[in-house]
Amino acid sequence: MRGKSKAGTGSETSPHKTDLSAGAPDQAGIILATLIMVAAVANLPLAMANVALPAIGQAFDASQPQLNLVAVAYSLGLACSVLWLGALGDRYGRKLMAMLGVALAIPAALICAFAPSIEVLIGGRLFGGLAAGMAYPTTLSLIAALWGPGPARTRSIALWAAIGGAISASGPLLSGLLLERFPWNSVFFVVVPLAVLALFMAWRFIPAHVHETEEPVDNLGGILSLVLVGSFVLAINFAPVQSARSAVLVLLGVALVSLVLFVIRQRRAENPLYDLKIAGRRPFWVAALAGIIVFGALMGAMFIGQQFLQDVLGYSTVDAGFAILPAAIFMILVAPRSAKLVESHGARTTLLIGYIFVLLGFVTMLLLWTEGIPYWMVGLGYAFVGVGVGLAGTPASRTLTASVPVTRAGMASGTADLQRDLGGALMQSLFGALLASGYAAAMTAALASEPGAGQVPSTVTNELTMSFAGAQSVAAQYPQYAEQITAAAKAAFLDGDQYAYIAGIVAVLIGAALVFFMFPKQEEERKMLAAYNLEDMEAMAAAEDAPPKPSPSAGQGSPR
Secondary structure (H helix, E strand, C coil): CCCCEECCCCCCCCCCCCCHHHCCCCCHHHHHHHHHHHHHHHHHHHHHHHHHHHHHHHHHCCCHHHHHHHHHHHHHHHHHHHHHHHHHHHHHCHHHHHHHHHHHHHHHHHHHHCCCCHHHHHHHHHHHHHHHHHHHHHHHHHHHHHCCCCHHHHHHHHHHHHHHHHHHHHHHHHHHHHHCCCCHHHHHCCHHHHHHHHHHHHHHHCCCCCCEECCCCCHHHHHHHHHHHHHHHHHHHHCCCHHHHHHHHHHHHHHHHHHHHHHHHHHHCCCCCCCHHHHCCHHHHHHHHHHHHHHHHHHHHHHHHHHHHHHHCCCCHHHHHHHCHHHHHHHHHHHHHHHHHHHHHCHHHHHHHHHHHHHHHHHHHHHHCCCCCCHHHHHHHHHHHHHHHHHHHHHHHHHHHHCCCHHHHHHHHHHHHHHHHHHHHHHHHHHHHHHHHHHHHHHHHHHHCCCCHHHCCHHHHHHHHHCHHHHHHHHHHCHHHHHHHHHHHHHHHHHHHHHHHHHHHHHHHHHHHHHHHHCCCHHHHHHHHHHHHHHHHHHHHHHHHCCCCCCCCCCCCCCC
16 A cells, blocks of 8 residues: 655745645746755766776775776775655755764765775765765655656756766766876865765755655665665675685675565565565666666776776876766767657667667777777767767656556656666776776786796785785886886786776676667557556555554554
């Protein structure tokens, strides 16, 4: 039974139409700008640390798995928390959760900036991701609640998805500009003034209560979802570390047990955190998986690409940041076209076209991204990925919100966030693991082929094989061999990143096949969504008309 919802009456400063299905709310422009600003606080740190990874590696003498954790910890925190925190926002107030998440982003950024060790930095990134998990789910759920179904909502989601992706992609540029003059920790200060502005705008313009449920939150399901996602992503991230194989098996076991318990809990809970009946709707689950792959592809490409640009091509941090701009520019440029394609040709067609461009991006990286290439080859790869994500992001997010009742907007927005964050965490972990194992294998083989390899101290061998930054550290210690060490490290990196790009191609092909065979065509999709909407409205009406459940009296005892 659906829970009763609190009608959205707006805030004193930002009234909106009571008939949300009629279209956009009053002050739609400033509300959407505020929601995008809140999303920016959550999105910007995702990739900002990527440009600083070489400098972080040298500052802390970090291994490749540790650098992978710095990159993935933020996405991990977001992915773990969005379902649970989205549900809490649906129950206790999306505005409250948004403001709390934006406020906590400030101390999280400061912890990262002043981190005395790589472990504290990883912890700060994880904390920042958890804070973003409070703010980010509310942005899409508020769009779903404030904008009625139709072109206005689709255009708003298109702008939200495209600008959010572009902000993530522009993070490396801001980082690069800062790193030209300041140390690595300067990249974490950027979010502080942005968070202050977003906090004021959220307080001033976001309506206080919009169709929030009165049903209790499934906190046990939330804890299980956090453990499930966290253990699975960490297992992938530690997979290439030889000494952590036992821990990987334990983490995978925890993930499997958590998955079983989570499914059992959601089937038995009166008000489940993640309604499996709704999640089983074909447009919903296909769009969810499709979005995980396409957004993960963006984050994975940026993660590997930034290291390739600086380590192999020798780009400065600024040049590496500028190099990724085609992805951000094309995401924004194609967003209006994506919204029109969704309305005219359906989500399935738009998703497939987006997948084609993402595939072209990975093929470009696999075949053309080698040592000494001109920039146009780099820009071409990022442009393809940007067009693909810009096209596919809108239908993936729009289908989720269209498939659920408004009181379950947090479930849709949480899933949309999982597309980005779980996709980003999984793809970055997968790409990082393949890069690390490929790099270590290639460097080990290169060392073995050198005369006198047996005389190299084990400490030096370990540092050479752990990461490109480790090899550079050894090169600084032995300047007479610096040129040979750097050449070998570049060759080893190129061997490792080929596995990552191939994995990206395979993932995109699987996603495209899933959409082609399983996603409903335009007319069938319209009929399905109309049927879901009618079903949900009838369920909500029945819930509102149902008499309240009697509470057991003291003399009767608790019911069985």
